[in-house]
Amino acid sequence: xxxxxxxxxxxxxxxxxxxxxxxxxxxxxxxxxxxxxxxxxxxxxxxxxxxxxxxxxxxxxxxxxxxxxxxxxxxxxxxxxxxxxxxxxxxxxxxxxxxxxxxxxxxxxxxxxxxxxxxxxxxxxxx
Ligand code: THU
Numbered sequence: 452x453x454x455x456x457x458x459x460x461x462x463x464x465x466x467x468x469x470x471x472x473x474x475x476x477x478x479x480x481x482x483x484x485x486x487x488x489x490x491x492x493x494x495x496x497x498x499x500x501x502x503x504x505x506x507x508x509x510x511x512x513x514x515x516x517x518x519x520x521x522x523x524x525x526x527x528x529x530x531x532x533x534x535x536x537x538x539x540x541x542x543x544x545x546x547x548x549x550x551x552x553x554x555x556x557x558x559x560x561x562x563x564x565x566x567x568x569x570x571x572x573x574x575x576x577x578x
Contacts, residue, residue, distance in 0.1 A: 454523065454525060454554075454556050454565070456488075457480045457481070457482055457488065457523060457524070457525035457556060458480075458525045458527065458556060458558050458563065460478075460480035460488060460490050460525070461478040461479055461480040461490070461505075461525040461526060461527040461558065462478060462527050462558075463478065463490075464478040464479070464480065464490040464491065464492045464505070465477060465478025465492055465505070465527050465528065465529060466478070466492075467492045468492040468493050468494070468505070469492070469493070469494040469495055470493055470494075470495050471495065472495050472497075472499065473495065474530070475493075475528060475530045475531070476492070476493070476528060476529055476530060477492060477493045477504065477505035477506075477526065477527070477528045477534060478490065478491075478492050478505055478526070478527045478528075479491050479492070479504075479505040479506045479508070479509045479524055479525065479526045479527075480509065480524070480525050481506075481509050481510065481513060481521050481523065481524040481525075482521070482522050482523040482524070483513055483518040483519075483520055483521055483522065483549075484518075484520040484521075484522055484549050485518060485520075487513075487516070487518055489509050489510075489512040489513040489516065489518070490509055490512070491505050491506065491507070491508025491509030491510070491511070491512060492505045492508060493505045493508065494508065504536070504537060504539070504540050505526065506524060506526060506536050506537075506540040506543070506544065507539070507540055507543050509524070510543055510544065510547060513547070514547070519547050520547065520548075520549040520550070521544065521547045521548060521549060521553055522549040522551065522552075522553060522554065523553065523554040523555075523556065524536075524544065524553065524554075524555055524556070525556040525557075525558065526555070526556070526557050526558065527558045527559060528559050529559070529560070530559075530560075531559040531560065532559050532560055532561040533557040533558065533559045533561060533562075533564055534557055534558065534559050535555075535557050535571065536555065536571065538572075541568065541571055541572040541575070542572065542575060542576060544568050544572075545568060545572055545575035545576070545577070548568055552567050552568065552569060553567065553568040553569075554566075554567055554568075555567060555568055555571060
């Protein structure tokens with residue numbers, strides 16, 4: 452799976468975002484070690500704190516399918532130059548990063564940047 456395909460799926464799923472309060476749509480698509488992909492979008496709630504980010508929605512789908520090793524994730528928002536994962540999502544991704552690390556591909560109105568989770572979250576918390 453090329454990163455371009457992950458980006459295309461992230462763009463596609465962002466169209467399903469439920470974000471009437473922030474009006475900030477996000478789509479994420481991740482790739483696991485075994486080559487499977489899982490998508491998610493953000494969905495908000497009248498009780499704002501219950502909002503779920505696109506990244507964590509995608510991670511939940513991977514976990515539910517039994518895939519716990521994530522090697523890459525593409526994140527897209529039509530409302531942002533580059534959409535980086537929030538701090539909470541970085542920590543959630545840290546829990547399921549593959550042995551070889553986790554590439555983070557951010558996209559938006561401006562283009563594309565590739566970084567790693569270790570760069571975005573040095574010394575993530577582990578029990
Ligand atoms: N959001 C995400 O989906 N992912 C992030 O990493 C940052 C924020 C969503 C949550 C909320 O629905 C909207 O973007 C504005 O914060």
